[in-house]
Amino acid sequence: MSRWVGDRSLIACLRLAAATTGSVVLLIFVFLVFESWSALEALGLRFVTDSSWHPASDPSEGTFNLTPMLVGTLAATAGSMLLATPLALASAVFCNFYAAPRPAQLYRRMIELLAGIPSVVYGFWGLVVLVPLIRQIEPPGASLLAGILVLTIMILPTIALTADSAFGAVPESYLQASAALGLSRTTTLAAVVVPAARSGLFTGVMLGTGRALGETMAVLMVCGNVVQTPASLFDPIRTLTANIALEMAYALGDHRSALFVTGLALMCIVAALVLLTEAAAERWTVEGP
Amino acid sequence: MLLQESSSSAPRKRPAPTGAAFGLRLGLLICLLSMLPSAGCQSPSEDPAGGTVEETVKLVVTGSSTVAPLVSDLAKAFEKKHDNARVDVQTGGSSRGMSDARRGLADIGMVSRSPKEGEDDLRWHPIANDGLAIIVHADNPVGALSSEQVEKIYRGDIESWHSVGGNDAPITVVNKAEGRSTLEIFLGHFGFESADVEADVVIGDNQQGIKTVSGNPDAIAYVSIGTAEFETSEGTPIKLLTLDSVVPSTAAVRDGTYPISRTLHLVTADEPEGWVAAFVDYCRSTEAHPLVEGQYFVPLGG
Amino acid sequence: MSPARRAGNVYARGLGRGKGDGFLSTAVWLAVALVVGAFGWLLFDVVRHGMGGLSLSFLLDGVESSGRAGGIGPILVSTLLILGVCLLASVPFGLATAVLLAEFTDAEGSFGRPVRRSLDVLAGVPSIVFGLFGNALFCIYLGMGFSILSGGLTLACMVLPIFIREAEEGFRAVPDEHRLSAAALGFTRSRTLFSILLPAALPGIFVGLVLGVGRALAETAALIFTSGYVDRMPESLLDSGRSLSIHIYDLSMNVAGGESNAYTTALVLVGMLLAINGTASWLSDRWVRKRWMTH
Numbered sequence: 001m002s003r004w005v006g007d008r009s010l011i012a013c014l015r016l017a018a019a020t021t022g023s024v025v026l027l028i029f030v031f032l033v034f035e036s037w038s039a040l041e042a043l044g045l046r047f048v049t050d051s052s053w054h055p056a057s058d059p060s061e062g063t064f065n066l067t068p069m070l071v072g073t074l075a076a077t078a079g080s081m082l083l084a085t086p087l088a089l090a091s092a093v094f095c096n097f098y099a100a101p102r103p104a105q106l107y108r109r110m111i112e113l114l115a116g117i118p119s120v121v122y123g124f125w126g127l128v129v130l131v132p133l134i135r136q137i138e139p140p141g142a143s144l145l146a147g148i149l150v151l152t153i154m155i156l157p158t159i160a161l162t163a164d165s166a167f168g169a170v171p172e173s174y175l176q177a178s179a180a181l182g183l184s185r186t187t188t189l190a191a192v193v194v195p196a197a198r199s200g201l202f203t204g205v206m207l208g209t210g211r212a213l214g215e216t217m218a219v220l221m222v223c224g225n226v227v228q229t230p231a232s233l234f235d236p237i238r239t240l241t242a243n244i245a246l247e248m249a250y251a252l253g254d255h256r257s258a259l260f261v262t263g264l265a266l267m268c269i270v271a272a273l274v275l276l277t278e279a280a281a282e283r284w285t286v287e288g289p
Numbered sequence: 290m291l292l293q294e295s296s297s298s299a300p301r302k303r304p305a306p307t308g309a310a311f312g313l314r315l316g317l318l319i320c321l322l323s324m325l326p327s328a329g330c331q332s333p334s335e336d337p338a339g340g341t342v343e344e345t346v347k348l349v350v351t352g353s354s355t356v357a358p359l360v361s362d363l364a365k366a367f368e369k370k371h372d373n374a375r376v377d378v379q380t381g382g383s384s385r386g387m388s389d390a391r392r393g394l395a396d397i398g399m400v401s402r403s404p405k406e407g408e409d410d411l412r413w414h415p416i417a418n419d420g421l422a423i424i425v426h427a428d429n430p431v432g433a434l435s436s437e438q439v440e441k442i443y444r445g446d447i448e449s450w451h452s453v454g455g456n457d458a459p460i461t462v463v464n465k466a467e468g469r470s471t472l473e474i475f476l477g478h479f480g481f482e483s484a485d486v487e488a489d490v491v492i493g494d495n496q497q498g499i500k501t502v503s504g505n506p507d508a509i510a511y512v513s514i515g516t517a518e519f520e521t522s523e524g525t526p527i528k529l530l531t532l533d534s535v536v537p538s539t540a541a542v543r544d545g546t547y548p549i550s551r552t553l554h555l556v557t558a559d560e561p562e563g564w565v566a567a568f569v570d571y572c573r574s575t576e577a578h579p580l581v582e583g584q585y586f587v588p589l590g591g
Numbered sequence: 592m593s594p595a596r597r598a599g600n601v602y603a604r605g606l607g608r609g610k611g612d613g614f615l616s617t618a619v620w621l622a623v624a625l626v627v628g629a630f631g632w633l634l635f636d637v638v639r640h641g642m643g644g645l646s647l648s649f650l651l652d653g654v655e656s657s658g659r660a661g662g663i664g665p666i667l668v669s670t671l672l673i674l675g676v677c678l679l680a681s682v683p684f685g686l687a688t689a690v691l692l693a694e695f696t697d698a699e700g701s702f703g704r705p706v707r708r709s710l711d712v713l714a715g716v717p718s719i720v721f722g723l724f725g726n727a728l729f730c731i732y733l734g735m736g737f738s739i740l741s742g743g744l745t746l747a748c749m750v751l752p753i754f755i756r757e758a759e760e761g762f763r764a765v766p767d768e769h770r771l772s773a774a775a776l777g778f779t780r781s782r783t784l785f786s787i788l789l790p791a792a793l794p795g796i797f798v799g800l801v802l803g804v805g806r807a808l809a810e811t812a813a814l815i816f817t818s819g820y821v822d823r824m825p826e827s828l829l830d831s832g833r834s835l836s837i838h839i840y841d842l843s844m845n846v847a848g849g850e851s852n853a854y855t856t857a858l859v860l861v862g863m864l865l866a867i868n869g870t871a872s873w874l875s876d877r878w879v880r881k882r883w884m885t886h
Contacts (some may be wrong), residue, residue: 010781011695015702017687021755022706024748025713028724035727054483055467057384063484090622098619107623109872114630116868118809120836121857124843125633128850132504139507140461140489153629186615207715214717216812217840225466225491236489241719241812246493248723248816250382250468263723267716274715275708345826349736358657377821377831379737394736496657496845503847523659525847 032264039257057253072237080151088159096167115157123218126150138234142224145233155208166200199284206277216241352386352399354494383470398556417586420514420550422537431455433531445487463510464488518585641858654822665824669832676743685754693762714752719812726816737831742818750803761795801871811836
């Protein structure tokens with residue numbers, strides 16, 4: 001009897017703890033909604049219809065258009081994905097199908113090291129090395145391009161490592177069959193390996209997108225933080241995350257609340273990405289490659 | 290196969306939780322979390338000690354990033370004088386300083402301007418005078434600008450240093466982010482709106498302006514004269530531009546000839562008592578004047 | 592995994608070459624050269640500029656003149672305290688959740704599935720959002736103010752999913768014979784857990800711990816609004832304390848002439864993180880069957 005009670009209470013404790021950890025995300029969501037409520041109520045559609053972003057704590061005095069920053073965020077994310085995805089895929093292909101075992105292992109280690117470097121160091125490096133370089137081409141230097149480059153180096157390891165394990169998991173028999181058919185390396189990769197690994201590749205790309213969207217400090221340091229819709233790669237931009245970091249400490253009233261709206265929007269985008277990825281992974285696993 | 294099956298079925302006989310049970314857990318979690326502060330946190334600074342109490346007293350000061358370096362220095366000196374006093378200084382802009390003081394999040398707020406209408410619910414304690422200087426990189430050949438030129442540069446009507454007698458290089462306009470009173474004072478003096486500014490770089494704290502200009506030979510920014518003079522004395526490659534033929538300096542602020550000046554304040558929600566009063570009085574005392582001058586601000590009545 | 596992959600490698604290297612393979616090879620080698628180049632540039636830069644200032648006194652001394660002079664002693668202490676709070680809060684909850692998910696519940700059941708999904712979402716939440724949340728809940732709502740405690744608890748929420756994922760892998764890597772033998776001996780489930788499963792899963796738990804520490808150390812955005820900027824030696828957990836990453840940010844953005852110390856601090860931080868991640872991957876190669884590397 002006592003043994004049974006012991007087990008029961010152990011499991012009850014575990015479930016309580018698991019429910020707690022599981023509800024952290026709920027708690028964050030509730031808090032964001034709670035804090036952003038007053039701005040959502042007072043401003044509503046003004047987040048897209050106002051003329052510009054010049055916030056004030058009193059909603060009647062300021063203007064609250066978030067779209068330039070949304071565009072900035074999306075441009076930086078899209079740009080870095082466009083650069084990082086091919087590089088990361090090439091890295092994974094290199095490790096699995098080109099390099100001899102030892103260089104492949106060395107390269108893999110290097111990517112793992114790269115994954116461990118904190119974003120603030122990437123930002124700092126971008127600030128002292130990349131920004132002055134870009135300034136020589138086209139002032140002011142702090143720009144969308146600087147942001148894209150820093151984000152690219154930052155998310156490359158995430159995508160490369162996921163793609164690497166996805167390629168590693170492609171069954172040996174597929175490669176043998178392909179070789180037996182006399183297919184070239186390019187054809188094997190394009191027609192056999194990539195389709196077989198698509199779920200893992202997709203996961204990697206989505207994880208990278210999530211990181212790029214959510215990155216704050218690195219982009220804050222190199223992007224110039226001017227609220228405007230960029231007309232070229234050399235224009236400075238402000239991302240949604242940088243906006244929070246830059247103004248949060250100074251914001252009061254509905255201005256503060258508007259920043260929580262930004263946070264809420266970011267969280268919803270990322271949650272959607274994660275759930276989409278899982279749904280896709282599930283479907284592809286069930287169907288098989 | 291057999292192993293897997295037995296392991297997966299054996300430990301999993303618990304009934305599924307109902308929605309109500311989940312809600313209960315969430316409630317429990319919130320209770321748990323709200324117990325945390327009572328366990329870990331004794332209210333830090335409420336003790337209205339007269340100075341004889343042994344335990345450490347912590348004052349929280351938040352607000353303007355212009356005033357913060359000065360108050361940090363004053364705080365260190367104050368801590369040296371009073372062994373059991375700790376003064377925490379956090380920057381966050383003038384409006385944050387006022388709001389934190391009102392809501393009791395901070396004992397004292399720092400504000401880098403004078404009170405506006407409707408702000409007399411707070412007690413204002415002036416501690417020093419300061420001016421706003423227009424700064425450029427030390428290598429920039431331009432040494433003086435008129436108010437009109439500065440306005441045109443910030444509005445985007447002048448885009449090259451060439452137009453104001455400098456190199457043929459595009460001007461990088463550095464502006465401050467919203468909510469900073471330095472921005473308000475700058476705009477107030479030149480009489481235009483924040484929406485009119487065509488900025489190339491937007492910065493947060495005061496120091497960031499100096500940092501940006503010192504790293505970019507074509508940048509222009511406006512910062513506190515105190516901060517700028519302190520930085521030039523540290524060897525930072527920036528220079529203060531003569532504005533409308535007045536050389537920006539603490540001396541010019543003192544005799545009132547420099548056009549953009551302001552008074553730095555501490556604010557409290559109520560008439561200060563105990564340690565708060567002790568610190569505010571210390572900041573306003575003649576004893577603090579060397580420290581005020583050390584940060585290149587102008588002591589009051591000095 | 593690595594022997595199998597090696598075999599695949601050898602095999603793939605023997606694949607026939609056809610039209611267009613030259614283009615692909617060139618592209619792959621070019622990309623790899625680019626990545627190696629960028630990484631080498633960055634690391635070389637940090638080491639070259641950071642090495643000069645590195646000394647024992649830099650690690651121990653207090654911060655002077657906003658970080659232009661002096662060392663990072665108080666910042667190291669604050670960083671370690673924040674990490675400590677983070678681990679104390681996240682390990683018990685994380686471990687319990689991992690045990691439950693791996694041993695006592697159906698992974699895709701009506702309890703396991705929502706918990707897992709919410710942890711996956713939590714893993715993707717941007718760190719600045721954690722900062723907002725921590726500021727609202729811990730600093731203001733719970734009245735802890737800008738403090739090491741607020742910062743540590745915020746980081747704990749952030750680190751949870753990473754720790755749980757690794758610890759769960761650790762439990763799943765324990766062979767089923769262990770559970771069967773324990774059941775045959777008539778052990779209760781609690782006893783099986785504490786005397787058999789927990790020790791056997793320690794490697795995975797440890798890898799999770801190490802990766803969690805790595806994530807927490809690297810964090811900046813979640814800390815600026817929770818643990819604050821104060822660079823004095825902390826005296827209690829309710830004091831505000833500046834972490835290494837915030838120090839780098841502050842030196843590079845706000846302090847003119849702060850670059851050289853920013854480089855040295857970055858070198859210290861990168862060194863710590865590389866050591867930590869190196870330990871993690873060494874451990875996982877050694878002990879854990881398979882690791883889901885998505886950090």
